[in-house]
Amino acid sequence: MARCLVVGGNGFLGSHVVDELAALGHEVTVFDRFSGGADSFSAAGVRRVAGDFLDGEALRAALVGQELLFHFLSTTTPATADADPSTDIRTNIALSVELFAAAADAGVTRVYFASTGGAIYGDQLVDPIPESAVPLPVSPYAIGKQAIEGYLRYFQRTRGLESISFRISNPYGPRQHPGKKQGVIPIFLQRVAEGLPLTILGDTTMVRDYIFAPDAARMITATVGRPAASPVYNIGSGHGASLDELIGLIRSVTGRTVDLELGERPSTFVQRSVLDVGRYTAEFGAPDLVPLDEGIALTWQAMSGRAS
Secondary structure (H helix, E strand, O other): OOEEEEEOOOOHHHHHHHHHHHHOOOEEEEEEOOOOOOOOOOOOOOEEEEOOOOOHHHHHHHHOOOOEEEEOOOOOOHHHHHHOHHHHHHHHHHHHHHHHHHHHHHOOOEEEEEEEOOOOOOOOOOOOEOOOOOOOOOOHHHHHHHHHHHHHHHHHHHHOOEEEEEEEOEEEOOOOOHHHOOOHHHHHHHHHHOOOOEEEEOOOOOEEOEEEHHHHHHHHHOOOOOOOOOOEEEEOOOOOEEHHHHHHHHHHHHOOOOOEEEEOOOOOOOOEEOEOOHHHHHHHOOOOOOOHHHHHHHHHHHHHHHHO
8 A cells, every 4th residue: 555645635536536545545645725624535544734736845745755646736727727828837837847846856656647638639530539649739728737747758757757647538526616617517506506597608519528526536546556558548438428418417317497598619618528448448447437317416416415
């Protein structure tokens, strides 16, 4: 079992990774701001280190004695990076480089990085999209993720710091906060709960690959302690669902009337993004995934419980 530092481990996806690592018997430390006060993860025996990603000294202190680093923190969302790309460069990219350098200095042996599969590939002719496809990102958020992947290759070449980048499709599920304006499923469910119409940017034909966050966390943690033939793996369901299909499932799960309002489609939107997960399943086995309708139902139940 390994000593693991999860940067961003109190966030949406990071907290699910923390729970899975702890369940596997690893010694887990979470570095996060804990700005809400409470723990998002449910595992017992997890060490908490409250600190800011912008504080290099705090990060270096947290890295002491750690074997594995999970970088699951982002200072921006797709929307905020689009509004201010320079902030994404100064914080996400630059500080990730500093984090990797500090990890190498601390003797960390491998980094696991939460990249993006929903945006990094851009518009592709192949469907589903394999890792061998040349990334064509058109949004600052995805461009930043690709840059960080590149720096991980650099640190492996120059410092021997091994790494795996997970190109994660569109995770959703409990603990995803709709107020952060990232993740169409919790945003839609929150608006349904409030009796508000769903805002559709463009039309309902856009297709995405949605994966239940606990499933994504299990796929990611299943690679720990095992040899990996590639530095990049797609993490997704391998199946696409259109917004029209998604809205139909939301209507069915909630039993409520759902009204729509149309907005302008942003120029950085990709029309269709479905990931080929064959590389992952060939090496680590095919995961048992929660179907989309069940995952939406579980997310709705979690949000309803939080609101009650």
